[in-house]
Amino acid sequence: MTINLANLLFLGGVCHFGILGASALVPRVLAWREELAKLRPLCRHLVWTHGAFIVLVIVAFGVLSVVAAPDLAGGSRLARLTCGFVAAFWLARLAIQLFLFDATPFLTNRWLKLGYHGLTAVFTYLGAVYAYAAVFAGGTGVMP
Numbered sequence: 001m002t003i004n005l006a007n008l009l010f011l012g013g014v015c016h017f018g019i020l021g022a023s024a025l026v027p028r029v030l031a032w033r034e035e036l037a038k039l040r041p042l043c044r045h046l047v048w049t050h051g052a053f054i055v056l057v058i059v060a061f062g063v064l065s066v067v068a069a070p071d072l073a074g075g076s077r078l079a080r081l082t083c084g085f086v087a088a089f090w091l092a093r094l095a096i097q098l099f100l101f102d103a104t105p106f107l108t109n110r111w112l113k114l115g116y117h118g119l120t121a122v123f124t125y126l127g128a129v130y131a132y133a134a135v136f137a138g139g140t141g142v143m144p
Helices: 005-023 032-036 041-067 069-073 077-099 110-136
Strands: none
Touching (some): 005 041, 032 041, 041 069, 041 077, 069 077
């Protein structure tokens, strides 16, 4: 059985939009309104600004992957560099998820636990697929 890399990248694009849906719950689940109110205004605004820019980056990754999956799978220098950056982004996020974050106090019900572990799986998928595309894209576009 062969798997088309462009289809995997397209699915990766769809996953980016799923991540955005999950991230919309973060401010409520982590009680950001109360927690960030304890910060000085500049620090509070920096957190929201950084969050907004991360959302824009994830939207860009999703749009690029959905609209241009065959191009990303084509193996051009730009495609490989783009996929390499997306892979590095998600592999770094996965490392943070596994080795830095302790979400245990917030995983208070089965849905939050499922969502957290589901995100871990999605970060793994994105890191693996985009890393593969960065290194091996081009040729037939078909994975053995």
